[in-house]
Amino acid sequence: MIELRQLTKRYGDVTAVDGLSFDVRPGVVTGFLGPNGAGKTTTMRVMLGLDAPTSGTATVGGRRYADLPFPLTEVGALLDPHAVHPRRRAFDHLLFLAQSNGIGRGRIEEVLGLAGLADVAGRRPGEFSLGMKQRLGIATALLGDPPVVIFDEPVNGLDPEGIVWIRTLMRGLAAEGRTVLVSSHLMSEMALTADHLLVIGRGRLIADVGFEAFMRSRPSRGVLVRTPDAPELAVRLADAGAAVRQDGDGALVVTGMASAEIGKVAMVHGVVLHELTPHRVSLEEAYLDLTRDSVEFGQAAHFAHARESVRTGRSAGRGEPARTRDGVDA
Numbered sequence: 215m216i217e218l219r220q221l222t223k224r225y226g227d228v229t230a231v232d233g234l235s236f237d238v239r240p241g242v243v244t245g246f247l248g249p250n251g252a253g254k255t256t257t258m259r260v261m262l263g264l265d266a267p268t269s270g271t272a273t274v275g276g277r278r279y280a281d282l283p284f285p286l287t288e289v290g291a292l293l294d295p296h297a298v299h300p301r302r303r304a305f306d307h308l309l310f311l312a313q314s315n316g317i318g319r320g321r322i323e324e325v326l327g328l329a330g331l332a333d334v335a336g337r338r339p340g341e342f343s344l345g346m347k348q349r350l351g352i353a354t355a356l357l358g359d360p361p362v363v364i365f366d367e368p369v370n371g372l373d374p375e376g377i378v379w380i381r382t383l384m385r386g387l388a389a390e391g392r393t394v395l396v397s398s399h400l401m402s403e404m405a406l407t408a409d410h411l412l413v414i415g416r417g418r419l420i421a422d423v424g425f426e427a428f429m430r431s432r433p434s435r436g437v438l439v440r441t442p443d444a445p446e447l448a449v450r451l452a453d454a455g456a457a458v459r460q461d462g463d464g465a466l467v468v469t470g471m472a473s474a475e476i477g478k479v480a481m482v483h484g485v486v487l488h489e490l491t492p493h494r495v496s497l498e499e500a501y502l503d504l505t506r507d508s509v510e511f512g513q514a515a516h517f518a519h520a521r522e523s524v525r526t527g528r529s530a531g532r533g534e535p536a537r538t539r540d541g542v543d544a
Contacts, residue, residue, distance in 0.1 A: 215239055215393055216261060216362060221270035223256050223417075230256040232417035233270070238395045240361070243388045245408030245425075246397040249505050253417040254397045255293070258364055262291055274362055286315040290355030291364040295347040295371070300340030304331060304350055307339065308357060317358055329353035330379070344371030352380065362393040369403055381407050401498035413501070415508020425497075432500040434492035436469035437476055447485045454479050467493050 216238035223231040231253040238244045248254050259265040261272045263279035274282070274289045282288045298307055308322045326332045329349040339347055348371050355363055365384070369377050384407055388394045398404055404411075411428055413421040421428065436457075441447050444466055448458045456471035468476055473490050480487050495503075 215275065216364075216395060217271075217273050217276070218257070218261075219271045221257065221260060221272050222268045223253075223260055223265060224268045230417055231260070231267075234414065234417070234419055235270075236412055236419060236422050238393055238412070239410070240393045241388055241391050242409035243384050243394045243396060243407050244410045244412060245404045246395055246412050246414075247401075247404065247501060247505075248414040248420075249508055251416075252414045252505075252508065254414065255366060256417075257414070258291070258293060258366055258395075258397065261364065262289070262293070264293075284315045284358070286311060286317065286358035286360065288358070288360055289362040289364065290358060290360040291366075292348070292351040292355045292368055293364075293366045295344065295351040298339045298347070298350065298354075301338050303336055303338055304342075305335040307350070308354060311354060311357055315358055321357060321359070325353040325356050328356065328383075330376075345373060345376055348372055349376070352383075360392075363387060363395070365394075365396045367398055368396060369398065369400060377403065401496070401501055405497040413504060415505050420504060420508065429494060429497065429500065432495050432503070434494055435499075436467050436493045437471070437473050438489060438491050438493040439466040439468055439476060439487065440464075440489035441466070441480070441485055441487050443485045446483070447480060450479050450483050450485070451476065461493075465489070 218234050218236050221231055221234040222229065234253075234257060246254055246258075256265065257272075260267050261274065261279065272278070279285060279289065302310070305322060305326070308325065309319065311317075312319065312322055323332070323335075326335050329352055331346065331349055331353060334342075334346065339350060342350065348368065352365070352368060355365065363384075368380050368384075372380060381403065384394050384396060388409070396404075396407065405425075408425050410424050411421060412419070423431075438461065439447065444460070444464065448460075448466055451458050451466075451468055451471065454471065454475075456476070457469045459467050461467050471479075473492075477487065477490060479485075
């Protein structure tokens with residue numbers, strides 16, 4: 215289990231993480247979400263001992279990462295797929311890490327096979343595509359067969375087959391009772407993977423909730439209608455004063471009219487209904503609603519800054535003090 219207690223991290227006068235307290239529990243996939251600049255990557259770096267906290271604690275299995283005698287056997291992580299020597303063979307990269315943590319050579323072949331890299335073990339990562347580097351980073355995270363794994367944007371660069379693979383892998387690790395924390399901006403993927411959600415904004419915790427409970431807590435937006443006569447019903451409902459739009463899979467989303475009234479319109483015109491249910495928002499819509507006030511680098515701010523830069527004759531992004539240190543957050 216990962217435990218944070220009042221974790222705070224400042225860089226000069228910038229507070230990247232502000233009093234975070236939460237637990238990441240075993241047996242579930244926990245999605246770690248937040249807008250750009252929210253503090254996600256900084257939080258994970260503190261968990262892994264890459265940055266020291268200004269105050270508060272971050273522990274893995276009750277101990278700081280720095281106190282783990284063989285850390286790769288306790289916690290595995292993928293934060294940056296490029297954090298590998300480009301000219302050292304993939305097998306040798308893993309061998310170096312394995313020897314430093316008391317891990318046998320046999321485990322290297324296991325994780326290379328698991329990551330689909332067995333045939334390229336003798337190649338150098340400098341020759342790898344981004345997707346292959348991601349797979350090598352995941353193999354590295356799993357090298358010590360750790361009970362805790364942390365992934366930052368693990369699907370970046372992966373093809374559709376790779377995305378299904380990493381999704382299945384994470385759910386399988388959680389099913390084995392491991393602690394799985396994954397940060398991602400892909401809400402559609404999180405909706406298929408995460409059992410629990412941690413959402414932060416401007417370094418502070420916004421939500422710590424189960425996925426299903428979070429989705430049930432969001433208000434419905436209209437009525438979802440499925441019928442083999444969608445075009446006909448859409449016209450009839452519009453004539454009756456409802457607003458109708460087509461959902462992505464051919465269903466109708468109706469607003470301005472209750473389910474009972476929609477049913478009456480369908481009955482009067484002899485339209486068969488297959489479904490008539492409240493239309494729930496997607497995770498992406500729910501997330502955007504939740505974090506609307508926590509977006510630090512939105513479009514409006516970007517264009518306002520660009521206009522100011524043009525007016526004053528400065529290039530965008532230059533001549534102004536940076537609000538956050540490059541690389542602090544994703």
